[in-house]
Each structure stands twice: as C-alpha cells, then as structure tokens.
Amino acid sequence: MSDPKIEGYDFKPGFRGLAQDAGSDQTMFKGVHWGKAMMWIFLLSDTFIFSCFLISYMKGRGSTPAEWPNPSEVFALHVGGVSVPLLLIAIMTFVLITSSGTMALAVKYGYERNRKMCGWLILATALGGLTFVGMQAFEWSKLIHEGVRPWTNPFGAPQFGSFFFMITGFHGTHVSIGVIFLSIYAYKTFAGHYDTGKRGWFTTIKGDYVEIEILGLYWHFVDLVWVFIFAFFYLW
C-alpha cells in the first residue's frame, strides 16, 4: 500500500504519521473514500452485535441447568451408514471462505478495470453465498425434522435450539443481504456503471470500483463472523 498523492501534504511514517493525520484538516483518513470509512465503522458496530449474541450464548449455555447437547452428534451427517461429525459444516465453511477468495480477486480485477473478470468473480461470490445459505436451510430443516425447535429439543437444554436458530439465523440474514447486494453489484459491473461513473439509483454518488471493495469488506466480515460462530457452536 502506498500513500495517496495529496497536494501540499507530506505523509510521515508510523505513529508520527498517525498523529499528523489526526491533527490535520479536512480528513482524518487521508484519501479514504467516505463509503469505505463508513463501512469500517458500521462493521465495528456490527461486531458489537455479534459479540453480544455470542457472549449471551456463552452465558446462557453456562447458566442453564439442563445438559448441553453434544454438537458432534447433533450436527453429524450419516453418509453410507457412517456418522461423520461436522461434515456439512466443514463444506459450508469451505464454500464461504472460498467465496471470500473470489471476492478479493473481484476487487483486484475491479481496480485493474477488468470489467468482465470482475463481474464474473462477483457472481461467483454470490453463488458461493447462495450455496452457503442453501446448505444452512438444509441443516435447519434436518434439525427441525429431528424435533429441534427454538423452545425445545430432544437432545438436552432447550436454550440450544434457541441460540442456534437465533444466531445462525442472524448470520444467515447477513449472508442473504450480501448475496442480494452482490447480485446488484454484478449487474452494475457488467453494465459498466463503475467505468462510466453512473450515479447510484437513489443517490448522487458516482459509481466507482471502490464500491466493490466496500462490499468486499462486508463480505469478509460476514465470513470472519462465521469462523467465530463455527468455533463456538460446533467445536465447543
């Protein structure tokens, strides 16, 4: 990463640079797009939401008197008569992390103004997200079939179902929103809105490939959160 060129402003390295940027006029984060700064702050806020969910989950799991179900049994898949623990989750996680990779590539091709590659990679990312949500729906329906409900389940503490459906549901909503936006952005990329600087549908902000990076930040965040949910729900 190199510093952007700003007339009349000399960047300094390290903490001195941080202090100088903070003490300067006009902008705190030099050369950073407004939308990108906004996304970072939004993600910080969203981190607090997921932290509250996960801490509540820990507290709930810790204080319920009934026994907590064993995740490696509950989330196992039966393949050819053999029970394979965490198989579906492993695939889901792999798909989601892969989609992070395609997203990063999309950002790169976007900045290189390779419109076609960028668009296809965004579509691939959306497809990955869609696959994830689809597999999650499969997992939900399997658990519901086995009698797991938000208020009860046959395996142990009723809070298991409550927290599971709430937190994976909240994360799945994030993924779904991401997929919707990815589809819109794929359309906009193929239509060349980012090359021509066409204004957004409701705003006066001009299209720019930086928007793909901003959406990418969101997408990577959703993946990162999944890693934590994975660890707390399936491995603990």
Added chain:
Amino acid sequence: MSENYNDNKIIQAQSSETVSAGGSGATPDIDYVRPAEVLEQDLYHGHSFITKWVFCQDAKVIGIQYFLLATFTGIIGLILSWLMRLQLGYPELAGFMTAEHYYQFVTMHGMIMVVYFLTALFLGGFGNYLIPLMTGARDMVFPYVNMVSFWMFFVAVMVLMASFFVPGGPTGAGWTLYPPQAILEGTPGSGMGIILMLVSLVLFVIGFTMGGLNYLITVLQSRTRGMTLMRLPLSVWGIFTATILAMLAFPALLVGGLMLVLDTILGTSFFMPTILKAGEVLEYGGGSPILFQHLFWFFGHPEVYIVALPAFGIVSDLISVHARKNIFGYRMMVWAIVAIGGLSFFVWAHHMYVSGMNPWFGFFFASTTLIIAVPTAMKVYNWILTLWRGNIRMNVVMLWCLGFILTFVNGGITGLFLGNVTVDVPLSDTYFVIAHFHMVMGIAPLMVIMGAVYHWFPLVSGRMLSEKLGKWHFWVTFLGAYSIYFPMHYLGFIGVPRRYFEMYDSPYVTSAVGMNEFISMAAFLVGAAQFILIYNIIKSLKTGKLAGKNPWKANSLEWFTPTVPPEHGNWGNKLPIVYRWPYDYSVPGAKEDFIPQTTPPSKVSDTEVEKT
C-alpha cells in the same frame, strides 16, 4: 517540538499551517491553507414540496424534522408525567386511573423521554443541523441514507404510539423492561404492548445507525479547509463522541430486544427461569434474567452519556459565546468528553447493585463509576472558570446555561451517593434515585436544549425569540424543576419507594402526602410553562425581531453562511476556509471582541491570538 512550541505559543496571528507549510519562500504567506483534498460534493436539490420538505436530503431540514417529531413525543411524555403526578398528589381526582394505567404511564414516560425525545433531539436534531454547518461541509456525506434515517425514526415513533391502541395497551414493565415480569401475564401490556415496544426500539436502532454513520464520517472525512479536529466547536465534539457511544451501545439493546421478542413470541427461554404461577409450572425454564439486565445496562449506561455529552458540548459553546471568553481549557474539555465516553462502557453494573449479582462485582463498578467523576468535575470547573471574569451577557441563553451548571452539579453529587454500593443499597428504588437521574439527565440536558433553542433559533428562522417570554419560561422552569426534584431527595431518604401507584397505609404517608401535593403542583406548573416556548416560537416566527447575520457575534462557522437561514449546500459558491478555533473572544488588541474562524491571520496581525 517543545522549543518550537514555546516560540509559537503567542504568535503574531499565525496559524499552525502557516508555519509549517508556507515556509519555503523568503516571506512566507501567513494566510496559506492547503488546497482541498476532497472533490466538491454533488447534492440532490429538491424541486417539489415532497423532495424539499418531506423526503428531503438536506441535513438542516432533516434536523428540523427530527426536532419536531422528538418534541411531539416529548410532549406526550410530559402529559404522561402529569397523569402520574395527578395520581401521586391528588389520587381522589384520578379515579379514572388504575394501577395498570399508572405503570404504563411510568414505562412510556421513561422510554419516550430517554430514547425518543432526548437522544433523537440531541443527535438527530442538533447533530443534523449543526455538524455540517460547524465543520464547514456542504451537507452530510450520505444525504439519502440520512433521509431514510429520519423516516425510520418516524416509523419507530408510529409503532410506539400504536402500542397505546392495541388490546392490553402499552407495556407497563418499567422503562428497563426487565424479564421475566415484562412478558408475563399480570404485567400490563405483556402481549402486544411489549412486542410493539421492542419492535419500535429495533427500528429506532436501525434508523439511528444510518444517521450515526453520517455524523461520524462527516466529522472525520468532510471538514472544510483549515478545519482540524482541535478547531471543532465543542458541540461537534460532544455530538461526535456521543454518536460513537451510540454505535457501540445500541447493539446490546438490539440483541437484548431481539431475544426478548423471541421469548415473547416463540416461547424461548433466553431470560426466563423456571416459573411457578398459581401453583402451575410455566413452559419456560433455564434462562438467565440477569443476562437481560447486563445487556440492557451495557446499552443503558452509555445512553446516559449519549444524552449528556452533546449537552456538555453545546453548553460549552453557549457559555463561551455569551461570556465573551474563550472556553477555559479547550483541549482538556475535548479529552474529558472522550474520557467520559470511554469510561461509560465500564460502569454499567452500577445499575444492578441489588440485582443479585456477585457483590464483589459491585465494588469494581463502584470504582469505575467514581473515576468518571474526575473528568466530569473537570468540565464543571472549566465552565465556571470560563465564566470567571468574563464579559457575561445575562440573556436568556446564559440563564439556561447557569441553570444547567446548577442542576448538573446537584444531580452529579447525588450520583456519588448512588455510585457507592453501601450507600446505594438502602437508597435503591426510592425517590432519591428518581431525583438523581431527573436532575442529572432530565433537567440538566433539558436546560441545554432550551438554551440552544434560544441561541440557534435566529439562525434557523432568521428572527429572534422574545427575551421577555424567555425569561418567564426560564424562571418558572428552573424554580419549578427544583421544587419538583429537591423534595424528592427527602422522600427517598425517608424510604418512599418509587414506581408505587399509591402508598396505602404505610408509615410514610403522613409526611409524604403534603410533599407529594406540592411536587405535583410544581410539575403541573413546569409542564405548562413549556408551552410558553411553543407560543414564543410561533409568535416570533411571524413577528420576532429580524436577526440579521450573526446576532450573537459568535465565531463558529454556522453563523457565516452567505444567506440566513442557510440554504441547501450551506455555503453558496465557495466553501469557507478556517484559520483558527472558534473561541477567539475578547482578544487583546483586536478591533472587535470576537475574531471569526474565517478571519485570516493577516487581517488581525496586531493581536495576540493563541496558537490553535
């Protein structure tokens, strides 16, 4: 660095940029300011009634919309408080009111005043109006999102109001909405009432997030040339820090609210322990009620400062302008705001000393709570030192500021009582608590709001408010508010519990009855006095004295727009350039007693301005 600093401490009207950036030639241009970094903002200019006044993308109009809607809900909160005082002071006149009604009024009054009135008014109202003007921006950075933010708030208020009309009425669980009782039969509004309340809060949080992102990015990334963070008026600093708090505290409310909704609708047991009701075991079991309290107060305590910090900031500006003196210890004021904001995330459990959590936990939170008193006291000293030997104008704005300092100190000192575990336990859930928080986060911020209305009304409307009516308004409100809340401290000491519909045959009755009547009379009077302001605004809009430009002779940017009131885009063709902080009042050697932020150093070269 240090040697340079000494040389430049009193410089000949230069600014920091002029020393470093323009120093290449033999005679550096002392008015040099770096060129603009960010491209001019494209704005969507409304061209019909709907796009200009309803779905408007101008932050100033959005600010006024927030202000009016918050005031509307505030008046409903005021009427609810009247009804409560009627029951407490004159129960024989309040035959129409049952205990259920009373709890519902308590709950709705609390929630409305804290969230839908004060938070929306300070951040949505003053934030939207002042941030772009004071930072020298054309508008908020995402005007469309900003517009959606207001309409989300509108929907949230409508959902909240709808809860008055559903079967069972609004929730009566107290504004803290503690489960299990909040969602169990027997509590008023345990069905639709509580659901609508929680849905409304979730909508409010979503809407606020949209607005909050705008406020933060506008302050961070779209200031005008020459406007450094340390040249921002303290109003902006207060609103900015409060917005950060809100962005990090509302998530806890959102999560707690969602979980409580699920407990209500789906019958999950996040917060619900095993419950015996009339000999029957309910479906619930295994949840943790105290978890909700932690989530709620992790939001609830920063929320106090979300209301207080903008008030701190705004009152600093008002005092400085009307005492014609620079704010004492500007940098310390900024750091105090930031420190209070940071500490406010580590004190939440001081609301839970009697909740049944581990008592040792309480002592940790008592320590952090008392530490907050340090930056807060620093701010109070600085306000007083700003007034010290100032050229004070005793106008209505200044009266409100002085009223703020008095009520805030009063409420702050009772906060020290309640912050200590051993003192708090006997005082918990008595009228002492009511007196404390109404003084410190009810009356004190309200005084600032009133002062700010009298101060900025000339900017918004182009006309002055009537001073005479303003003085009536102030004195009735100030003396009346003291008459309401000062006796409540005494009621608390003799042990009168709060949230009780009536005192029945308790031993408090004899000494509390007369006092309750007195408090109620004062409450009716103070409430009625607020309508003086509404009358004043309506009358002054038509017949008030024309304000002209900068009637208070203030320095900050909002008074230097080409048109008053400012138009969409704020600054006409050219953005302002800032050369100094907004507190150059009564500068020795200057022709006038104020030097606006836009005055270049070369214009005031014979004065002794401080380096900012």
